[in-house]
Amino acid sequence: MLAFVVRRALEAVLVMLVVALIAFALFRFVGDPINQMVGLETSFEERQQLRQALGLNDSVLIQFVRFVWHALRFDFGISYQFKRPVIELIGERFPATIELAVVSALFSLLLGIPMGVYTALNRQSWLSKLFLAISLIGISLPTFLIGILLIFVFAVSFQVLPSFGRGEVVRLGFWSTGLLTGSGLKAIILPAVTLGLFQMTLIMRLVRSEMLEVLRTDYIKFARARGLSNRAIHFGHALKNTLVPVITIAGLQIGSIIAFAIITETVFQWPGMGLMFLQAVQNADIPIMSTYLLLVSGIFVTINLVVDLLYVSVDPRIRIDRRVA
């Protein structure tokens, strides 16, 4: 077990180093950092001085080590567009993205699990077929199209929900939240539904197929033979055993929620990290791009690691499988 933990942790560190190398290469070799920082009137000597001061004349290896060292202390350089430290910009945008991701993850879990259970238990009912039809739409349509359709229906036609921005925000220390004001709560509905729809369909399908499988097993038959109520069998025995894979997948999906937030945030002009990353891509603002890359991969790698370790500690069968393999 300990060997497994250590090996997985080392792998995670290695992945982060590779990502850091890519981020560094972007920063160092794509475009000239000096040209991006100074104006046209700067003389050649001043440029050379700046180059020396920033350590751009050192060997590439030393520069990379310095880059990693700075990154570990959350120093990611200065944005070309905004002329401000990237970490400050990220800090301002971070709460918006996290709130959006958490609300849409909750939405997808709270709707996806009951819908999955219902469609598994009542396979022939028309409501199940409706749910499955919705899930087909959720999986096939691109996120931005769903967002536009929701805006068209709820913001343009019926004018009940706002179509852009976060509404009023309240500051709690360094964290700004939109979840405490009425307009903030209204503003988060459409983006969260857009972002969570794909995850919801995924979870619904997963719960449904896992339930169908579990309901066929012997211990469910035995529970029925013992005369337990349907309710106790379905929720006490069956659902409980489907939740391990569901939690794994849901955990892994948090990463893609953050990545897909780029699209949702653009459609709804949500002032989060994704929107900032997209503007950075459009304006070739390399420091923001490489920082976002590092941050998102940090989140991804951590989640993957935690999910892997949790999975192994929760489900003993996997440990045995690994040993055999």
Added chain:
Amino acid sequence: MVEQFQSLPAPQRGGFAAALDSDLLHAFLRSKITVAAALITVVLVLAAILAPWIAPHDPFDLRQLNLLDSHLPPAWLADGDPRYLLGTDDQGRDVLSTILYGSRISLSVGVLSVGLAAAVGIVLGLIAGYAGGFLDALIMRIADVQLTFPAILIALLIDGTVRALFGAQRNETLEFWVLVLSIGMSFWVQYARTVRGSTMVEKSKDYVLAAQLIGIHPATILFRHVLPNVIGPVLVIATINLALAIITEATLSFLGVGLPPTQPSLGTLIRIGNNFLFAGEWWIAIFPGITLALLVVAINLLGDWLRDALNPRLQ
């Protein structure tokens, strides 16, 4: 037995096959739906290929454009103009014609990037599976790392990097190929994994051993003898990936990092129309949106049908 087998790899079964179960009634329904999907795909693809001949107007011919004709609603609404069946956009371009030309561009980006992804994936997969050892470990580790990130993020990063590298000297042709490159390079992993798996199985078979014995060059063995035996699953992945590639292209273009308004794909058209949604001019965005949705759903359904028909063991 059959039923049990089909219910096994549940999380991987995406698309329609999982939505409708294996009951006979559903199978029948599905085949009808497959026929409909095939029809829609053929019609849309033909319309896209024949766009220069069947489009009522040429949206790229500036002489035909008239700003007085801009913002017209579809022909069946009040103020509609019978010359423009689905209305016009802000530059007076016929929406129907821009959709026809747009699907042409969307489909070309889709097909080319899937081709690139398949080519890269097949070559790397063959090498990894056949050579084994260090090369195998290296290629598969890269694949694992890339798989950690969603394709859209990788495509955005490649796009942003190329944008920064070329700076001001970008033009329409370059944008097109940058898009193909970014999407293609974000989808190769799946091909590499599948091909590697089947290559490892084929490697130990007698015909490969025989070829090795008579001294045929490894490259010839791989491409002439092994490749035809591992290509089946690749075709299925390619079909399903085509829908994904079209979605990715549309998303990138919608986000403003894809094709420019002078060379609009379906995504660009939706982006343009999105600006006029609030003014009540829904047709500029909604019709390209419907076309995109139809195209993607139809291709997805075909891919699922192909997967069931060929029944290769995917992953």
